Amino acid sequence: MTPLSARRRFALVSFLTWLPAGLMIAPQVLLMLDRGLSIVEVGLVMTVYSVVIAVLELPTGGLADAVGRRVVLALAAACTAAGLAGLVLASTFWGFLVACAVLGVARALSSGPAEAWYVDTLHALEGPDADLKPGLARGLMLEDVALCAGVVAGGALPLAGAAFGGLDPLAVPILLGAVAAVGWLVVVLVALPEPPHERASLGGLLRGVPATVTSGVLLAVRDGMLRRLVLLSAAIGMALTCVELLVPGHLAGLTGSAELGATAYAVLAALGFAGSALGSALAPATARLLTPKPVGTPGEAARSVRGAAAGLVLGGVALAGMALAAAFAEGPGLGAIVLAGLPYVVLFVGLGVHGVLKAELTHHRVTSAERATMSSTTSLAGSGGAALANLTLAPLALGLGTSAAWWLVAAVVAASAALLHRVPAAFPSRSP
Structure with missing residues (x-):
């Protein structure tokens, strides 16, 4: 191969x-x-x-x-x-x-x-x-x-x-x-x-899976780099849950009916997936453009870190755009739907860029024996962020409006880019 x-x-x-x-x-x-x-x-x-x-x-x-x-x-x-x-x-x-x-x-x-x-x-x-x-x-x-x-x-x-x-x-x-x-x-x-x-043998498997899980979780807690990457996954989980929780109802209000809102959301969801695919495709070029590499400048890890941070910032800006669109929407209409949809797609472009580069940083930090466990730990952190969002954003949106919930998540996502500050210029690789 x-x-x-x-x-x-x-x-x-x-x-x-x-x-x-x-x-x-x-x-x-x-x-x-x-x-x-x-x-x-x-x-x-x-x-x-x-x-x-x-x-x-x-x-x-x-x-x-x-x-x-x-x-x-x-x-x-x-x-x-x-x-x-x-x-x-x-x-x-x-x-x-x-x-x-x-x-x-x-x-x-x-x-x-x-x-x-x-x-x-x-x-x-x-x-x-x-x-x-x-x-x-x-x-x-x-x-x-x-x-x-x-x-x-x-x-x-x-x-x-x-x-x-x-x-x-x-x-x-x-x-x-x-x-x-x-x-x-x-x-x-x-x-x-x-x-x-x-x-592993069958007996080794029965003993090995709990041990592997335990070591993976401990690694995510003890390793400073991985701990920050796991926290980033929790922030992304909050952002995605915010979208799934609030966008359908918001679109129903902009279209004038639940049925049209559901159709609009299906179309927008497809565009969001396309935006995420575009962001994933652009991730390597984004990392290169943000950190040119002549002799003596930061290396590949710095490129990936800056690209991942840029994706988060773009996502935070897009969420702020969704908050603004919700705050200034004057009622049902095609213009209001477009204003709500554009930042939605931009959000997924940013998350697509971030996702590729964060995955690269994670894989360079772990060994083969920990790799799938760390992916599962990251996914579980995203679920934790989603659970926190479900418990907090719905009451916030109900009390202060949809725009307030999006402003909060926009701040969390943009601020989470600070977790990528001061990363070494070379990959801190633990791979053999």
Whole structure:
């Protein structure tokens, strides 16, 4: 395998990992409501999904570090196919609950192993100083492309219900997601040879996963660089939750109805994923432009740090733009929708730039034995930030208005760039 083929395989797996999720986003809740669940029951189902992910996030990361990347990715793909097939067939609360619990297991399993596979493979081919940015940028870009394409297709396919014969139109995108997950499974088994990695026996696995998880968490707490990167993930989790929580209702007010607001949000979500893909693609160039590198100037780590900080600042400015648009919106209309949508897309461009460069900094800081666990720790921190946002932003928006909540999150995101201040000019690598 060559470095180029490793990048291409990682990009393909990244796309296939998120295509089933994209196809599911638009019809999932509507399918449950259409088959008789109440909105409260739908909320309970989605809560179980979130709880399963949170409980398994770190153990599955430790599993990938203990037994290998490919087997965990294969399990994730198989669980995704099974969970989506369960959604298609479910007709009761308990059927949907079980299907979404399986999807939660799949999501936890898929968090980290693909990136860990790519980094380990590139290190084996080019050494620990290999440039991770191009491959990470391509992979994260294609994740967003998959989500964008999936959201658009998932929203459009049910409109052509008559073309699917006796199939439930709302179930068609989810069924296609299950087919895509089978394709993902085949690609993982055929195209992802396991990179050099210490194997564990069954007894070693049972002992090794808790030990790996514990060491990963302790590393994130004790290592100053990783601690700051994990805190950044919590800030990003707050920002994304703020958007998911407040944008749909805001758009409903700007369009004049809940139905039009839902349509506007679907379109805006697709544009946001496209903006994130653009930011991911621009991340390497952003890092180069912000820190030219003639002799004697800061090295590659400084480039990545400044690029990551710039992405955060751009995201904070975009959130401030959303706050201004909300404060000065005079009522429903296309102009108000455009003013709300433009900073939304810019926010995701900034987060796309930041995400690639933060991932590179993280991977250069950990060893192969800690890589997937650290990805899971980072993801869990994002969930913690999201939980904090859910508990605080809704009451704030209710009491002081949507604009006040966005101002607060804008300040948190922009200020979090200070966590990247005074970083060494060379990567503080712990990789062998």
